[in-house]
Amino acid sequence: EVQLVESGGGLVKAGGSLRLSCAASGFTFSTYSMGWVRQAPGKGLEWVSYITGSPTFVYYADSVEGRFSISRDNAKKSLFLQMNSLRAEDTAVYYCASSPAGFNYFDHWGQGTLVTVSS
Amino acid sequence: SSVLTQPPSVSVAPGKTANITCGGNNFGRKSVHWYQQKPGQAPVLVIYYNSDRPSGIPERLSGSKSGNTATLTISRVEAGDEADYYCQVWDTSADHWVFGGGTKLTVL
Numbered sequence: 001e002v003q004l005v006e007s008g009g010g011l012v013k014a015g016g017s018l019r020l021s022c023a024a025s026g027f028t029f030s031t032y033s034m035g036w037v038r039q040a041p042g043k044g045l046e047w048v049s050y051i052t053g054s055p056t057f058v059y060y061a062d063s064v065e066g067r068f069s070i071s072r073d074n075a076k077k078s079l080f081l082q083m084n085s086l087r088a089e090d091t092a093v094y095y096c097a098s099s100p101a102g103f104n105y106f107d108h109w110g111q112g113t114l115v116t117v118s119s
Numbered sequence: 120s121s122v123l124t125q126p127p128s129v130s131v132a133p134g135k136t137a138n139i140t141c142g143g144n145n146f147g148r149k150s151v152h153w154y155q156q157k158p159g160q161a162p163v164l165v166i167y168y169n170s171d172r173p174s175g176i177p178e179r180l181s182g183s184k185s186g187n188t189a190t191l192t193i194s195r196v197e198a199g200d201e202a203d204y205y206c207q208v209w210d211t212s213a214d215h216w217v218f219g220g221g222t223k224l225t226v227l
Contacts (some may be wrong), residue, residue, distance in 0.1 A: 047216035081202035105152035
């Protein structure tokens, strides 16, 4: 069974940093692309970032480019999102999601971790 | 860049058919994917590549695409189908994933 478990969310002041993690199991992690999608309270889904398996390519939404950094550790089957210079508008539930290599949809999602940025 | 437009809400009586549309300004050959999100839960993929269903998704849910409009059709709607539905594409020109604004399906 595929499982994606996010951690690292919490309350942080504007301008601060936070590092999210996503532990994966139940599939061959290294062969999958992975992404982060967020959802502000009461709002819709917003794609944040995406990283391919191998070779590694990374992509970012314009709203986080230059502030967020996505990475992965295939040996530990983990995905990360380093978030710097956080803003109030970054407040959201952050979901980790998997995408079969070469395809452009997310087939499995974690339960999400809440990030709250106080101004 | 791509913009996906969905109606904010759709209402349907139990047993009837619900059609949720997703309009794109530049669909072209892009494939459309659909997700279902129930309150307090993570999204679930229900349709990929316009009309394919992942295993475990009921046949009552189907997808289609014509021109600049994709449609998620839910036949014989049940109370359990009440959820938010999002369409999504990969914008190749910007290397960005794009989600529609979401449609809240209400079962009357």
